[in-house]
Amino acid sequence: MNLKKLFFSFAIFVTFAANAQTKSKDILFTIDDKPYYTDEFSRVYKKNLDLVKDESQKDLNQYLELFIGYKLKVNKAYKLGLQNGQAYQNELKSYRTQLAKNYFNDTKITQELIEEGYNRLQKEVRASHILILVDENAAPADTLVAYNKLKDIRNRILKGEKFEDLASQLSEDPSAKDNKGDLGYFTAFRMVYPFECAAFTTPKGEVSKIIRTRFGYHILKVNDIRPNRGEVTVAHIMILNPKPEDEDQNKAENTINDIYKKINQGEKFEELAKQFSEDKSSSTKGGVLNKFSSGQLSSEEFETVAFSLKTPNEISKPFKSQFGWHIIKLIEKHPVKTLDEMKFELENKIGKDERSKKIVESLNEKLRKKxxxxxxxxxxxxxxxxxxxxxxxxxxxxxxxxxxxxxxxxxxxxxxxxxxxxxxxxxxxxxxxxxxxxxxxxxxxxxxxxxxxxxxxxxxxxxETEFPEFSYVMEEYRDGLLLFDLMEKEIWNRSKTDTLGLEKFYEANKNSHMWKKRIEATIFSSTKKDMIEKALALLKKGSSPQEIKDKLNTKEVVNIMINANIFEEGNETIPKGTKFEKGVSPIIKEGEYYFATKVDKVLPEGVKTLEECKGKLTNEYQQYLEQHWVDELKGEFTVKVNQDVFNKVKADLKL
Incomplete structure (x- = not known):
C-alpha cells in the first residue's frame, strides 16, 4: 500500500475527482461515446493548478491531453475487468472504511480527549505494576478470584511490604521476574487507556487503586514524574560494529577513538562526519539526524546519551550501541509542540486508542436521535x-x-x-x-x-448520499486504484521483466548514461601542515597507508586520517584542485585541512554498463513505454473532442 500512496502522490496532476452532478452538462469529449463533462475538467484543473511543478501541465491544451490520457487508462482498466479483481475490491473496501472514519466522530468529545492527551503529554511517568491475568469475558467467579488476589497483594503493600518484591514474586507479567514490575518512563498513548489514567492520576510514591484492563487487574506504583523531554536534533559520527569474520575486531573502537581525539584537537565535527561516518544517510549532511523523541529510536543507549547533552554543540564521549560506535553532537533541543501543532496527530492517536469508545458512545446517542x-x-x-x-x-x-x-x-x-x-x-x-x-x-x-x-x-x-464530498473522494480513489493496477500490469512489470526491450532501449540511450572521470585513490588529511608533509614524504618513499598512520599517529594524538575509495569527478570528498592523474599530488589546503592524495589508477570517462545504470534506465524505460502506450490506447478507443466547448472552457478558465 505504501507504493500505491507514493504513486497517487507522484501523479497528483492526473488524480482526478469524481464526476459532480451539476447543472452543467456540456460534453467536453467522449471515449467510445461515453461522455466526460466540462464541470469535471474545470474543477480538477483548478484543484491541481497550484500543485503541479511542470509549467506545461498548466497549459490547457496540454492538460486536456493528460486528462484524456488518464480517462483512456481508466477505460482500459474497466475493459480488462480489473474492477472485478478480489484484491482491488478488498483494497477499495479498506480505503472506504478508512475514509468513513472521519464521519464517525464527535467533535466535542474528541476535543476533550485531545486536550486530556495533550496535558498528559507534558509529563513522563515512571511506574511499576503488578498484574493478575483474567480474560475480558471471564465468568464472574473467576473475575472475583483475580480481583481478590490482587486486593490481598495491595493490602500487603499498604502494610509495608515492598512493591518491587511482591511484583517479582507474584505478578503474572512475565517480565516482572527481571524488572520487578518497572515499566520505565512513558507518556500518554503508550499504555492502554485505563492504565494510563491510573498512572497520570496517582500521586508520586503512592499505589493506585485496582484497575481493570483487557489483560486483567493491575495495581501500579508511580516511582517518578518528570517533564516530557520533548525532541532533540543531534549530529553523529558512526563506525559500524565489525563483522564476526573481520580479523580486527577492535578496528571500529580504535577508529572512533581516533576521531574523538581529532575533535578534541579542534577539528570540525561536521568535516569528520563527512569523511568518516559510516551512516551514509547522514554523513553528507555533517552527521545531522532528523529530530526524535523518547522511545522513537531503536537504540536506548543512543537516546540516553543524546538527551543527556545539555547545550548546543556539546559533544559526547564515544559510546557503543547495538549498531556500532558513536559520537554525538547536540544541535538543538525542541520542547513539546503546542496543542495546535499536535492536534491532527493526537486525533489520529485517539482514533486508534481505547479512549475512542467515548466517541462511539456519543455517536450512538446521536444516531438514535437522527x-x-x-x-x-x-x-x-x-x-x-x-x-x-x-x-x-x-x-x-x-x-x-x-x-x-x-x-x-x-x-x-x-x-x-x-x-x-x-x-x-x-x-x-x-x-x-x-x-x-x-x-x-x-x-x-x-x-x-x-x-x-x-x-x-x-x-x-x-x-455517499448524505455527504457529496465523500462520494467524490471515493470515485477518485476508485479510478486511481484501477489505474495503479493497470500501470503495474501494463508498464511497471513489463519494464522489469522485458530484458530484451530494456537492452534495446539501453543501446539507443546509453550515451545519456556516462561515467565522469574517476580515480582509485587514497586521501590523507590533517589540520597540521608539518604532518601532511611528513605523510607526503613517506608516500613518496613507498610507505603504505597503514605504515604512515602507525608512524604519525600516537595513542594520545591522531594527526593523520585516511580515506581510500574510488572517486568520481565532482565528488565533494576530493580536495579541490586534485589532478586526475596517477601519482602523488602536491599538498592542497582547504579550510583548516591539508590534504595529500595518492592516485593509484585513473579510470577514464565512459559509458556505464547496463547494470551500472539499471535503476535509472528502468525508470526511463517505464516513461518511454507509458508514452507510447497512451498512443496505442488512442487507436484502441475512439476519442472525440468538442472543440467549440473546449474553447469556451479555456475562455472561462483564463478569466
Missing part, C-alpha cells in the same frame, strides 16, 4: 425464549425451528432488519458479553447493542 427506528418487541421476546443458559458458556447455537427468521425485528427509516441477523448477532456475541442474568435481560441488552450496530451500518451505507 434516525427513526422501531423495535419489534414481540419478535425480540420470541428470540429470548429460544436462547438457553448455554449462552453463558458460549455454546448456544441458533435453533433450526421455532421462529420465523425472515420476520422483521428492527426497522430503521425504510430499511427492515430481519430476525436472522439478530440471531446471528446473539450467537457471535455470547462469548464477548458480560454475563447478565436472567436470559431475557441478556437478550434485551444484546438487542440494544444490535440496534446501535445497525444504526451505524445504516449511517455508513448512506454516506
Amino acid at each position: 434516525y427513526k427506528f422501531k423495535k419489534e418487541t414481540k419478535q425480540v421476546a420470541a428470540v429470548a425464549k429460544l436462547v438457553t443458559n448455554d449462552v453463558y458458556e458460549g455454546k448456544w447455537q441458533i435453533p433450526t425451528t421455532g421462529i420465523d427468521e425472515n420476520a422483521t425485528i428492527l426497522t430503521i427509516e425504510n430499511k427492515k432488519v430481519d430476525t436472522k441477523k439478530f440471531l446471528e448477532f446473539v450467537e457471535k456475541q455470547q462469548k464477548a458479553t458480560a454475563p447478565i442474568k436472567p436470559v431475557a435481560k441478556l437478550v434485551d441488552a444484546l438487542f440494544e447493542k444490535f440496534t446501535d450496530e445497525q444504526l451505524n451500518a445504516y449511517y455508513d451505507e448512506n454516506l
Whole structure:
C-alpha cells in the first residue's frame, strides 16, 4: 500500500475527482461515446493548478491531453475487468472504511480527549505494576478470584511490604521476574487507556487503586514524574560494529577513538562526519539526524546519551550501541509542540486508542436521535425464549425451528432488519458479553447493542448520499486504484521483466548514461601542515597507508586520517584542485585541512554498463513505454473532442 500512496502522490496532476452532478452538462469529449463533462475538467484543473511543478501541465491544451490520457487508462482498466479483481475490491473496501472514519466522530468529545492527551503529554511517568491475568469475558467467579488476589497483594503493600518484591514474586507479567514490575518512563498513548489514567492520576510514591484492563487487574506504583523531554536534533559520527569474520575486531573502537581525539584537537565535527561516518544517510549532511523523541529510536543507549547533552554543540564521549560506535553532537533541543501543532496527530492517536469508545458512545446517542427506528418487541421476546443458559458458556447455537427468521425485528427509516441477523448477532456475541442474568435481560441488552450496530451500518451505507464530498473522494480513489493496477500490469512489470526491450532501449540511450572521470585513490588529511608533509614524504618513499598512520599517529594524538575509495569527478570528498592523474599530488589546503592524495589508477570517462545504470534506465524505460502506450490506447478507443466547448472552457478558465 505504501507504493500505491507514493504513486497517487507522484501523479497528483492526473488524480482526478469524481464526476459532480451539476447543472452543467456540456460534453467536453467522449471515449467510445461515453461522455466526460466540462464541470469535471474545470474543477480538477483548478484543484491541481497550484500543485503541479511542470509549467506545461498548466497549459490547457496540454492538460486536456493528460486528462484524456488518464480517462483512456481508466477505460482500459474497466475493459480488462480489473474492477472485478478480489484484491482491488478488498483494497477499495479498506480505503472506504478508512475514509468513513472521519464521519464517525464527535467533535466535542474528541476535543476533550485531545486536550486530556495533550496535558498528559507534558509529563513522563515512571511506574511499576503488578498484574493478575483474567480474560475480558471471564465468568464472574473467576473475575472475583483475580480481583481478590490482587486486593490481598495491595493490602500487603499498604502494610509495608515492598512493591518491587511482591511484583517479582507474584505478578503474572512475565517480565516482572527481571524488572520487578518497572515499566520505565512513558507518556500518554503508550499504555492502554485505563492504565494510563491510573498512572497520570496517582500521586508520586503512592499505589493506585485496582484497575481493570483487557489483560486483567493491575495495581501500579508511580516511582517518578518528570517533564516530557520533548525532541532533540543531534549530529553523529558512526563506525559500524565489525563483522564476526573481520580479523580486527577492535578496528571500529580504535577508529572512533581516533576521531574523538581529532575533535578534541579542534577539528570540525561536521568535516569528520563527512569523511568518516559510516551512516551514509547522514554523513553528507555533517552527521545531522532528523529530530526524535523518547522511545522513537531503536537504540536506548543512543537516546540516553543524546538527551543527556545539555547545550548546543556539546559533544559526547564515544559510546557503543547495538549498531556500532558513536559520537554525538547536540544541535538543538525542541520542547513539546503546542496543542495546535499536535492536534491532527493526537486525533489520529485517539482514533486508534481505547479512549475512542467515548466517541462511539456519543455517536450512538446521536444516531438514535437522527434516525427513526422501531423495535419489534414481540419478535425480540420470541428470540429470548429460544436462547438457553448455554449462552453463558458460549455454546448456544441458533435453533433450526421455532421462529420465523425472515420476520422483521428492527426497522430503521425504510430499511427492515430481519430476525436472522439478530440471531446471528446473539450467537457471535455470547462469548464477548458480560454475563447478565436472567436470559431475557441478556437478550434485551444484546438487542440494544444490535440496534446501535445497525444504526451505524445504516449511517455508513448512506454516506455517499448524505455527504457529496465523500462520494467524490471515493470515485477518485476508485479510478486511481484501477489505474495503479493497470500501470503495474501494463508498464511497471513489463519494464522489469522485458530484458530484451530494456537492452534495446539501453543501446539507443546509453550515451545519456556516462561515467565522469574517476580515480582509485587514497586521501590523507590533517589540520597540521608539518604532518601532511611528513605523510607526503613517506608516500613518496613507498610507505603504505597503514605504515604512515602507525608512524604519525600516537595513542594520545591522531594527526593523520585516511580515506581510500574510488572517486568520481565532482565528488565533494576530493580536495579541490586534485589532478586526475596517477601519482602523488602536491599538498592542497582547504579550510583548516591539508590534504595529500595518492592516485593509484585513473579510470577514464565512459559509458556505464547496463547494470551500472539499471535503476535509472528502468525508470526511463517505464516513461518511454507509458508514452507510447497512451498512443496505442488512442487507436484502441475512439476519442472525440468538442472543440467549440473546449474553447469556451479555456475562455472561462483564463478569466
